Amino acid sequence: MDLLVINLLNGISFGMILFLFAMGLSITLGVMGVLNLTHGALFMIGGFVGLSVVNAGGNFWLAVLLGGITAGLVGLAMEWLFLRRLYRQLDDQVLLTLGLVYILGNIALWIYGGRVKIFRPPSLLASPIAIGDYTFPLYRLALIAIGVVAFIGLWWLIERTRIGAIIRAGMDNREMATGLGVNYPLACSAVFTLGAFVGGFAGSLATPVIGVVFTMSLDILLYALIVVVVGGPGSVLGTLVGALIIGVIDAFGKALIQDFAMFTMYIVLIIMLLVKPAGILGRKQV
Amino acid sequence: MVRINLKPTSYAWLEQLVRFGPYIITGLLFVILPLLVPLYLQSMLSKVLIFAIFALSLNLIWGYTGLMSLGHAAYFGMGAYTSAILVTHYGIENFWISSACSILMAGLLAAVFGIIALRVSGLYFLLVTLALGQLVYYVAVAWEPMTGGMNGIIGIPRPDLGIPGFTWNATYFYFFVLLALIICFFLLYRMVKSPFGHALQGIRESETRMRVLGYNTWLYKYIAFIVGGLFAGVAGVLFSYFLGVVGPGQASVTTSTIVLLIVIIGSTRVFWGPVIGAVVVVLLEYFASLYAPARWPLILGGVFVISVMFLRGGISLNLLRLWGRVGYQYGSAKG
């Protein structure tokens, strides 16, 4: 019984990281119709900036926040300079975003070197707590809590505020939203930046657990793509559900059928795409 | 701007020369070049040609049918692995037999995967093909006794053509691959220019319209998908002989990404675009890595970004436009 609980917690904590990270991808896809393959690099940037801040003596929470902000700024620059011209042009989006992944990955190698780096969670959260016969890291529980808070915040923003309404309207019909007098490009930039911020924030939060390294951009992106598809792009609740499902499947897959753990993820993706491509709670067919 | 064409028809030959000149020169270049360059560059050119075939196969389903696949390396890898396994594990040395089997296996895989993938379109098609490609990768890694796991299969000899007294060298291999490219190029060109090919382009533009016109669009897409897989298998077989080793990376998303980038940067809307893309990307990657061993991904990424910003539509399309301009200035009505 304890084992079940622990594995569930393993899965949910990893799922929370995926949720925060995938939110950016989901919003961008849903709102702007842009497939931003550079999003993984934003996760990495968040982690590295957080690392630099901590190494310079900064406080943990400041580091995580700055990681998010830097990623947000990079995202804003990307959107403004490149992506806003590529609406609905899949070719160019893929070429551009992958090109940026190469560039950002190599810059990270240049500045930070090749090995995986880590910074410690705040000492308050650093020790494991006992759950039955097992021990579980307190920091991961904190991640779950942070994820829940972030979810509430984002959900409220998208579903309950005027800005969120504008964004949702734009997801469904961009021309109409513009016709209603909304400064759509500005809204897009804001949304993209928010998504980038949350992605970088996730990267920074995740670093004490999985570390940060220059090769991680595409690895983590694959997870996020699966989450977005399973949950449905553009929906906050959908992304959460998708992320939790993937996180839990990952955890139980590793615990029970070790040799085929990675398989399970992709098979879930394929089944999802065949049965309900819009995702569990998807807003729109892209 | 209206230009009244007053030139006499005896200059028509000039017009034809200007129009076809570049193609003739490029063709001759491919044939003569290996004899002029050092040996190791000949090997690199072989790699270019192999990826040209690979990219042409992807462009059939992407540029012509409108299906962007992020898992095309699955069929490349299938061709490469089957060829490698038949030759090294089962001792089927004869090139014609082993390669035919490998290509068929690649096509078979495409037939199976196509049924799954074609249930969706657009972004979801991209993701399904990605997932299917990754499945192949994981099978390649997990099935150690057959595939050698992460290490792959090493020690693949040069192809045994069954010609007595024939020994390989890099130059012969280059011409061998060139011949394969010419055949594939020709076959794909005929396919693309045929009514079938035009139907594919119609599907790319608007599938609904084609269906209204009475076409079984699913069948057309499916056939295109399988053909794309077959030719990717050809490239895979050649690659296994070229390198002598096959690893799971050949079926993974990394390789799928590279070939996708090649097609995009080379131009999806020009038939020979992928060939140019292969030339640019393979050579760029190789030489950038020689010149800047630690920074070459930066150069590669930079070229991609710049080409999106300034060369919309890919290199070949812009080359054609450029050449069109030049032709225009010399008095022909088209470039």
Place this chain on the structure above:
Amino acid sequence: MKKKIITLLGIVCLVLILVACAAPAPAPAPAAKPVKIGNLACFTGHSADANPWMLSGAELAIYEFGGEVAGRPIELINEDSASDPTIAVDKARKMLEVDKVDVLIGPLPASAAAAVSAFLVESRTPHLGICENMLESIQLGDHVFAHDGTHRGTGYVVGLYAYDVLGLRAATVMHDDIIFAEEFVQGGMDAFVSRGGKIIQRQRTPMDTMDYGPYLTAMKKADAIMYWFVPHNAFRFINQYYEYGYDMPLLQTGCTTLGEQHLRDIGDNSLGMISAASYDAGIDTPAVREFVDRWVKVNGHKAEEQGRFPAYNEGLTMYMSVRLVLEAIKATNGDTTPAVLRKALSNLKADSPWGPVSFNEDGVGIGNKYVLKVVKIGDRYTRTDAHSYEQIVRDEPAEVKGAAPKM
């Protein structure tokens, strides 16, 4: 339109410039033909973290010889293998056909090196590994020289140490699902079981695992955990291991993979970690201490993250690879024809800061093997030898093979 033309021309020019730069420049003919050592380095890719140390190690070996051997200048040619077998073979071909190297070293990881060894079967150019070699690559031919031995050989000594010296009796095992991780761990398991120990569990984890949580939760309690992962994964695994509050002794049944920077990042939890190697900078002998001084003297101008201290095992094995090659060339009086060089390497008995090193008839190294333990000296986390096995064949002995049950 003009922009497009400029950009097109720009790309064409870029490609041409790169081709021109890469083509070997006609150098003035030197007095004596240089000895060319081809280094398949890992500037990019997953093995990139140890690259600066590998370069430093190679340069140190050349420096110790004064830049020349048997009257011929030494030329080190570095190319990026991107830690990938296909790119490594591409570069190996270039080194063979263009640079006309006399010997090839590397790359990492061992699977990429095996691909290069296979490629070199035809030309039989001597090929040395960095760190351990795959057994199958050694069996490919007499051109492969594995001075660091095989993976099982390294795991083997850790397994012996665990049972004989530490007195452990039961172990749980976890490792990357990749052949050389299996080989490392197999050596350790075979040694342990052959002595009478018991393996109670074995978990294989996929290479791209980032979160080891579920595996850690599934881990059974034993006297110790035997593991091996590639550096990125090992670092994550160890951090998460302590995150979850486990305290079984960590036995890395294989080469060290984690350099001093890693240990510093892990902190006090790294103390007491066990691993094994043929060479280490922390061995407490005058010869090794002198070696470390020399290293720091030659590389002192570099930043710490660029190789100032001999902090990575890969740097030391690279140093030894280059040094052994140079010793062999010295023995042949500068004759670098492949057949002569291979024979010289076969018969070589070279001295090194870690004692004599030679090769057996299969090309496997014979030398010392050290079991290493992490300690803290001052405020530096480093390793020192906990135990040493003198002058053994750096491979698993035949009688122990297969001792561990199939799990």
